[in-house]
Structures are given as C-alpha cells and as structure tokens.
Amino acid sequence: MADVTMRIWRGDANGGDFETFTLPQNEGEVVLDVIHRIQATEAPDLACRWNCKAGKCGSCSAEINGKPRLMCMTRMDTLPEGEVTVTPMKTFPIIRDLVTDVSFNYIQAQKVPALLPPPMPERGYVMFQEDVERGQEFRKCIECFMCQDVCHVIRDHEENKEHYSGPRFFIRYAELEMHPLDTNDRRHLLREEMGLGYCNITKCCTEVCPEHIHITDNAIIPLKERVVDAAYDPVAWLGRKIRRKHNRTAEEAAVQPAP
Amino acid sequence: MSTPYENHEYDVLIIGAGGAGLRAAIEAKQRGLKVGIVTKSLLGKAHTVMAEGGMAAAMGNVYPEDNWMVHFRDTMRGGKYLNNYRMAELHAKEAPDRVWELEQWGALFDRTKEGKILQRDFGGHRYARLAHVGDRTGLELIRTLQQKVVSMGIDVFMECKVLKLVHDESGRVAGCVGYWRANGEFVTFAAKAVILATGGAGKSWKFTSNSWEGTGDGHAMALWAGAQLIDMECIQFHPTGMVWPLSVRGLLVTEGVRGDGGVLRNSNGERFMFNYVADMFRAETADSEDEADKWYDDHSAGRRPPELLPRDEVARAINSEVKAGRGSPHGGVFLDIASRRSPEFIRRRLPSMYHQFMELAGVDITSEPMEIGPTCHYIMGGVKVDAETEATLAPGLFAAGEVAGGMHGANRLGGNSLSDLIVFGRRAGMGAADYIESGQAATSLDEGEVEAAVKEALAPFDRPNGENPYDIQRDLQEMMQANVGIIRTQSELEFAATELDKFTERVKNVTVKGGRAYNPGWNLTTDLPAMITVCKCVTKGATLRKESRGGHTREDYPKADPDFAKFNFAHSSKGGNWDSPIETVESPLLAMPDELKALLEEEH
Secondary structure, rough: OEEEEEEEEEEEEEEEEEEEEEEEOOOOOOOOHHHHHHOOOOOOOOOOOOOOOOOOOOOOEEEEOOOOHHHHOEHHHHOOOOHHHHHHHHOOEEEEOOOEOOOOHHHHHHHHHOOOOOOOOOOOOOOHHHHHHHHHHHHOOOOOHHHHHHOHHHHHHHHHHOOOOHHHHHHHHHHOOOOOOOOOOHHHHHHHHOOHOOOOOOOHHHOOOOOOHHHHHHHHHHHHHHHHHHHHHHHHHHHHHOOEEEEEEEHHHHHOOOO | OOOEEEEEEEEEEEEOOHHHHHHHHHHHHHHHOOOEEEEEOOOOOHHHOOOOOOOOOOOOOOOOOOOHHHHHOOOHOOOOOOOOOOOOOOOOHHHHHHHHHHHHOOOOOOOOOOOOOOOOOOOOOOOOEEEEOOOOOOHHHHHHHHHHHHOOOOEEEEEEEEEEEEEOOOOOOEEEEEEEEOOOOEEEEEEEEEEEEEOOHHHHHHEEOOOOOOOOOHHHHHHHHHHHEEEEOOEEEEEEEEOOOHHHHEEEEEOOOOOOOOOOEEOOOOHHHHOOOHHHHHOOOOOOOOHHHHOOOOOOOOOOOHHOOOHHHHHHHHHHHHHOOOOOOOOOOEEEOOOOHHHHHHHOEEEEEEEEHHHHHHHOOOOEEEEEEEEEEOOOEEOOOOOOEOOOOOOOEEEEEHHEOOOOOOOOOOOHHHHHHHHHHHHHHHHHHHHHOOOOOOOOHHHHHHHHHHHHHHHHOOOOOOOOOOHHHHHHHHHHHOOOOOEOOOHHHHHHHHHHHHHHHHHOOOOOOOOOOHHHHHHHHHHHHHHHHHHHHHHHHHHHOOOEEEOEOOOOOOOOHHHHHHHHEEEEEEEOOOOEEEEEEEEOOOOOOOOHHHHHHHOO
16 A cells, blocks of 8 residues: 655644654554554654544544544545644644643533432432433533534634633533433523623534534524523513522522532 | 652542542542542543443343342353452442432433333343443443532542552552653652552553553552452453454444344354353253344343353354354454344444444444454453452552452453442442541651652663663563463463563663653553563463463363362562562452352252
8 A cells, every 4th residue: 555644743832843754554544543653663752642542532632634533533545645634623722742731621511510400219210211312412422622622712712711611511511401300500600601602603513523413403502592591581581480490590500519 | 748749638549530430539529538539541531431331230120020139140150250259249239229329410321111221131141231321331421420520529630640559657558659641740649548440451462442541550550569469360352342444453342232133143154152152051042043033022032142141252252263264354253233133223222333333444234244353351350359348458558440350250241340330439439438537547658669660760761772662562462462362371371471571671671752741652661560560460370270261261271170260369569569579379269158159059
C-alpha cells in the first residue's frame, strides 16, 4: 500500500507548529493507529489522549482535516487522498500537541442539580420502556465534547464560557427534565444561569455527535419550549398554580439532593 | 511531611475511577469522611465504559424462580470452585440492592413489559439475570456513579499517575506518590486509608480488549506494598473479540450477541459448540440445535444452547476449531446473528456492535456473520482481600473490582464483573471507614519512600542512549501472547520466566525522549515495572498449577486435578522493590459451610 502523510499540530500553550510524518499505510487502520505508530517510532513524546479505541469512551477527540472526529473511529481509507491534518480541539486550551484542557466541561457538570426522585418502593421503581427511552437517547453520550468544541457560542466567544453549559449539558438537563422519576424543575436555572437562550439552533452539535444523538431536535428545542412556558406563558403559569409540581426558581433548583 | 512536592490529605484516598472506585467513594463519603479519588485518565473514561452486556443480579424480574442461591451456584461452578466462596455469596445476595440503588441515582435500564428492570441471558447463568441498557451497560454504570460522585462534591484528581504506595513509620499504608500527566510535576497524597480500584492487567498481551490503562499498576503496587496476589494464572480470554482488521484485533464483541440468539459456526457452517460440552455441563446443555433454539423463548422448553457455556469453555473450543483448520479467513470463527434475528431486532438490542462492525470492519452484522476469536479480557487473579471488608494483608490498604482476587475463582461469568464493582466497591468504602473509625489510621508519609519513587521515575531521562519503551512493551506483549496465552505448556512457561528476567534488565536501561509535560513515552516507562511484575506472577502461577482449570489451560495437564482445587497460589514480594524476588506459597481456600456446599451439589 502507498505511504500516508500526517500533518500533526505540535506545541503547547506558548505556541507551536505542524510537524509532518510519512509512514507506510496498513490495511484497515484508523487515524489513532497511525498516531500510535508515530509514537512508537519517531516521536514517543507525541501527546494524544485515548483510552478504549472502540468509540465508547470519547477520549480521542481531535480535528481531522478541520472537522471534529474521534480518531479511533475514523478509518484512514475514508479520508480524501493526500495529507491528513490532525489538530487539537479548538475550543479548549492546549495542554500539549493533541491534548486539550477540557476542565470547562467538568465545571459545567458540577453545576447540574442531580436527579431528585421520590423514595424507592421495595423491589425497585416501576418505569415503562417508552418513558425511559427519551432519556436513554441522551445517556448514550460518551462525553467526547465534540459538540462543545463545535458550538460557536463558545468556540468563537471565550467570554461566554462563564454562563453557558453547552450542548453536552443541555442533553443532560433534558434527560433530567424528561426523567420519569424526577421532581426538580430546572427551567429557570436553564434560562438564567446556563445560557440556554444563547443557542441559535444551527445544529452543528447534532452533526458532529458520534452517537447520533438528536441534540437540537430532541433536547435543546423541547427545553427551549419548556423554558418559554415557565417564564412567559400566562396559561401555563395559572396551570402551575393549580397543579402540584412546584415551579422552582433558579436558586431553588440548583440545590443538590442529599447524599 | 516536608517533601518539596504538592501534597493533599484525605481520610480515604481511592486510586482508580472506574465502577469500583466511584462506588467506594460514595460509601466513604456517606460515612462523613473526606474522600479523594485519583485517576490516570479523565473522569468517566475508565475501562468500565467498555462493559457491554450487563450486570448480573438475581432480581427475578424475568424468571421469578431466580434467587441468590442459584446465582451463587452459577458463580462457583463458573469459577471451577477456586472462588473465595464468601465473596461469591455476598455478591449474589447483595447485587440486586446495588442495582436498584443505581436507579435512585439516575440510571435508566431497559424495562420489562411490567415496567421492571429487564434481564438478559448470558453464558453460565441459569436464568436471564443481567440488568442492561442495550449493549452499553458499562457506560450507564460509570455515568450514574460519576454523576453521583460529582453531586456529592467528592474531589477527583484527573490525569494523575500514581507511581507507588507509601507507608508510614509503623509500616501502614499511608498514601501514595504520583505525577500530573499535564506538567510532569510530582504530587503526594496522604491518607488514613487507601482503596485500590485500578482495574486489570490485560495490556501485557498482544491481542487484548484492554485499553492502555490495563497495565496492572494496582496489582503491582499492592504486591510491592506488602499485600499478596492470588490466582494470577487465571486470565480470561473472552471468546469473542474482533479478528479483522488487524488494527482492531482483540476489540470486544459482547456476549450479548450469543445471549440474544447468535451462534458460532466454523468454516463448514457447523454449529461446533455441540462437540465441546464438558461433562460438568452436559446435564444442563441442549444436545440438538432444535432443543437449543426452543430455549431462547422459554427456558423450560429445552436446555441451554452450548454457545452459552462459560467463557473459558467457549474460548478453548474456538481455539481448537481454528487449530483444526476449520477457521474463518482471518484466523477466527464465525459469529452469526444475521441469519437468526431480524435486522430491527439486532439494531435495537446491539446498537454498538452494529456500528463497531460497520465503521471499523465494513461488515453489516444484520446481513452477514462476524469473524471473531479469543482476546485477553480479564484477570480473575488479584489482591487477596477479606470478603467482608476488602482489607488486604497490607494494613491500611483495601482493594475492590478487577484488581482484587477471589470473587471469580478460575473463571468469571459474564455480567458478574459490573455487579462485583458495585457490591465490593461499597464494601471497600465501608471497610476503610470502619478501619479509620477503629483508630488504626496511618500518620505520615515516609519521605525516603517518596524520594526513591521520584528518583526511579526520573532515571530514564538520564539515559540518552537507552532503549525505546515502546519496543520493550511490544516485545513483552508478543512474548506473553506466544508463551503465556490461552493454552500453556511447561517448556514455554519456563522460557517465559527467563525472558521476563531479560525484560527486567531491559527496563533498567529504558530512555525517555522529550520533556515531562504530557509525555506518553515517559508514562510508558512508569508502566513497564508494573507490567513485568504482573507477568512474573502470572507466569509463576501458571508454571506451578499443573492442571487445567477455568482460565488456566495446560496442554501438558489437560484435566482438572482435585488436589489443586484446595488452594490458591499466593505471591508476595521479598523486598518491595519492583525487581525484588517474588515468593509463592500455597494458600488454602476458605472452608465452605455445609449448607452452601449443598447448593452446589443440587442437580439443576
């Protein structure tokens, strides 16, 4: 087989440049295989993050020819002929080479008020498949953070990171809001603290999702509708006055359940 | 403590952030203790995410006749009676509560028509017993525990590689020393008790389902710190790993494929597993395809298909078929679900497998068979622990999950690993909390031990002309695959032992290229001592166990020997350095009470 040429960004927070590696191509390889062969031979210090190499852990996200992809699930023979360019995710600060500092996502995760279920009956809760399926779609998320990487609200505006959860966490909020057992109400929290309104539904997140989660259609749009109901709809406001479910303020909703 | 390094102090320090580590952290935190978790990857990326099929718990949601006694019996038979019976008993009794608890923390399992947790069939389990979410159950488990840990405000130190456990002056385990992947700076953690939850060691074999993390660091650190390792020769080669393309060889194909109706065929199209039913399982296994096929819908209409024998049996059968020249084009056999279930069923029940084969091999599993073969998957052996508390023989050190030994005996049943994590993760958290409350806790870190570990980690930078660590790792993997693989013989094991001595010398001459910040080559040099230590214990156990039992198969001793069913081989380090000699003794199994023995003898 012909050789492959890899153009890999190398450097750290102080800057860097592309380094080119040419090596023989092997049948059936993915981009991560080629990176590993470079590490094992020419550049043992080439930094890249990976774990499962099976598309299940979401560690090896990078931008391949400018597009966010999992390196472990991108077959070399599906890329156009010629040089393959690999760069780190742009939205997060560089640690080294292809490794970025994704702690933004872990900070957002800490802000999510966890599930608030009623006490469990003996021998478990009763929930039906059609009720859990909506949440199950969002729980397929492998936290590769490519949806966060590609979201212009933070990709192009560093200053928004402070008050914007991003698509990965909008599906987490959607999962909790649609969870059959949940008794919390995070709608005001989403509007006031998590920046749901910043999303302008360009669906870039949905396009890059390796788990094919319908982030925009099944999570963000329904959440926006619920938030609008909570904040502005007078009929819904009256309905809540009568119904049992409490409309929680952002502050009330943000409390974590007892351990 | 006055070393020049960053230091953190905790009541309970947990090393490893997979299912066992996270569950242990939750328990210790609920006891009001200050808890820290150290992981060498990011939170949520541990090997637990790769578990596919489910977690075994006798909830009886699908077959009400299921209960802990049947689960106990299945686990002991699967483990060929080498198990710590008390662990198998506690596991079978407590697993249902641990699974239900996950739902309180947000897990969303697949449901039965009545709205209960659905349970699926797996090898060696008499009844459909595995709680699951499609074929991504491990992801559900780790995400649920991760979100619980985060909501409780537990400190998690990510991408921090632990090098060694450190004692206090009295010899209790008092913490550890490690370094930050991001900048290469050293850090110490002082703790009153330490829980090891570091997972497995499969990365020392060439064809493995394990990620780079499975280097056996926890096994090795425990040994060096004064604990014992048992059953290290018992390695599970999962029957179904991908065999092609070569770059993904070893990648796991869930047992759920067989649980959901998939069958194994050789190049003649024959369902060969009918020819490999051991006497021990003959009474409960179907003897015709017709009978086996009836079983899937109704377990009382026929006996179990032989494809669902325990993993060690199936892996050996596949190995024999390939050896006899009836293999598939790339050296495996065929796993066929396409001819047996509808495309809709396959995509709904096995979505990850569908994508994995489509994207990596260009194979559509709804219309063609998969090519599969055995892959190094799990180590049954591990740190010897007390069943109730998970305390090791090193005071202050606890161990849970794959790094601990005893629960699974000589062979683990599929689905018993995820439940192991939550049952014994919780117990380790309780054990560590009780230990601290009893006032035995460690005091301060031995500075000499910290300095020695730092010096050892930095030494490769001073050998500019040394050997590339990747060359050593590759050679080690090839050597172990060839000589201490699925089928073993005395001469090959002896050869492996002498080779491991040579690897020890090579590691002493390893070099690092580049700096300390996020340098994977340097990180590998810190893995190699653990890998070699574990390989030595595996090889030694395999040499001494002159019989075949579970995940340990000897070509020269093909039968199980009742005399060997009475003890485990227990290894300890004479000196505590990574290249210190390893002493191995016979350690008698716990005596089982008569009422539990009776459960094993019942004819099912």
